[in-house]
Structure formats: C-alpha cells, structure tokens
Amino acid sequence: MPETEYTPETVPALNLPAINVPCDACGAKEGAPCTSHSGTRVRKHDVHRARSLARQHADAQAAQTAIV
Ligand SMILES: [Zn+2]
8 A cells, every 4th residue: 555545444543534534734635634744754643733723613604605
C-alpha cells in the first residue's frame, strides 16, 4: 500500500467531521489527515485544533444558509 493512502482503519482521524475541511495549520486537503513535522508524520488520531474550529465555522455557515 502506498504511504500516501490512508484508511479509517489505519488512520482513525479520518472518521472525524473536521476531516471534511482543509487544515490551515498543516495544509492538509479535504479528506486528508493532518500531518506534523513538515508533513513527514501523519496525525492518525486527531487533527489540528484550527481544523476542528474551521469545521465548526463551516457548520455554522451551513446552518445560516439553511435558515435563508
Ligand atoms: Zn492540520
């Protein structure tokens, strides 16, 4: 298996809702896990705090859109 492929089995962080938004902290794209140490190490069990906040912000915007 190529190192660039991740599954929820090997990277539980992929199950987090925050995985659906890009990460400002490490530059991870949507659907990709966060990385540390300049991208050399995958954060398998969590994401950056900034990413969780970004996800919450996206949810808030979606809620606003739904009201309109
Ligand atoms: Zn990140």
